[in-house]
Amino acid sequence: MRLPASWNHLRERARQGLDDLGVDDERPVDDWDDVLDRAWLEGARRFDASAQLQPRLDVRVIGDDVGHGSLSMQLVDELSGPLQSEVEAASPSGDKELLRLELAGISRGSAVMHLRPAALIDSGDEHLPLALSPVDAAIRNVFDVHDAMEREAPADSIILEGDLRKSFHKLAKVLQQHELAVEMTWRPLGGQRRRSRLSERGLSYASSLFEMTDHAEETTVSGYLYEQSLSGWFRLKSNPQNKRSESRLVHTEGDRLDLESLRLNQYLRARVLHTYQMDRFGQRSSERWTFLRFLDKEEQ
Structure with missing residues (x-):
């Protein structure tokens, strides 16, 4: 009952x-x-x-x-x-x-x-x-x-x-x-x-x-050139043979980079400015990677 x-x-x-x-x-x-x-x-x-x-x-x-x-x-x-x-x-x-x-x-x-x-x-x-x-x-x-x-x-x-x-x-x-x-x-x-x-x-x-707060840090990204656009960005992928592998979209500003000089599947390492917003739980949003310069083979 x-x-x-x-x-x-x-x-x-x-x-x-x-x-x-x-x-x-x-x-x-x-x-x-x-x-x-x-x-x-x-x-x-x-x-x-x-x-x-x-x-x-x-x-x-x-x-x-x-x-x-x-x-x-x-x-x-x-x-x-x-x-x-x-x-x-x-x-x-x-x-x-x-x-x-x-x-x-x-x-x-x-x-x-x-x-x-x-x-x-x-x-x-x-x-x-x-x-x-x-x-x-x-x-x-x-x-x-x-x-x-x-x-x-x-x-x-x-x-x-x-x-x-x-x-x-x-x-x-x-x-x-x-x-x-x-x-x-x-x-x-x-x-x-x-x-x-x-x-x-x-x-x-x-x-x-x-509440979200702004953060910015310089870091290194690397991978094989998977996509590029003359409008100002390129994408690096850890394994270009696997569509699900990790990738990173990197934005360029002004004449900082001549995208026409890059080749698809070329391995690249670059310093970028990583900007994002983060709350106190550590959740991030509005992430963006902006190109600064490429690194030589000898650079860490």
Whole structure:
């Protein structure tokens, strides 16, 4: 037996009932969720000992323009896309179908998006008939990144690469654009819940880590002349017989080099000015190699 889809509606009615009775309880919404969930589970297990609460991810969206228990469709779309992408990128399995999240409802407490895994897999244990959600490990990895930003951990200690980097960066931009913060609570199947927060502090720190700074250094490149253009560039390739081998596009400026004097497949060594932008994660962009001079055979 699983938590029915109408449970979110019943939970919201319970909160409204407290307001109608004039009950001024300052406990967090999560506390009331726990009380109501435990009450449902205790009652359900009187009829079915295997009854379990379905795992869910509660995402509380906090901001001045957030409605009381409501979110615009545009904002739901802007938030749910990067969140889904983060979970997919952070999963060891990478099976997108098993990692898909569904929006089960939105309730009060600023505005809380209730997301649940679309798929559960059988554990093979008769005592855990609903078993495991493959989303669990992915969400914990996502929370690790959010928590690291919030406590301002050193950049080299944060595991943020590839698609996870892109998804997190997109989520952070959305939150900053709308001046929002998020508090997330993951309630796994039969496990201990975990919370994570991404506030203005964490977002500001993340922004500083993604900020690009200019770099320039003189270095040596070498390889066989693979392509050249009279418009001002040539390409060196480590192995011209292999199209996938490493290559380097070198730009020339003015009359610094007479490209007509070069021969295809000629081995060349050159000093170049390597310019690029780099963030504090060591990710580079806008790389460019500009020709300075060729090196003689004797030069290192």
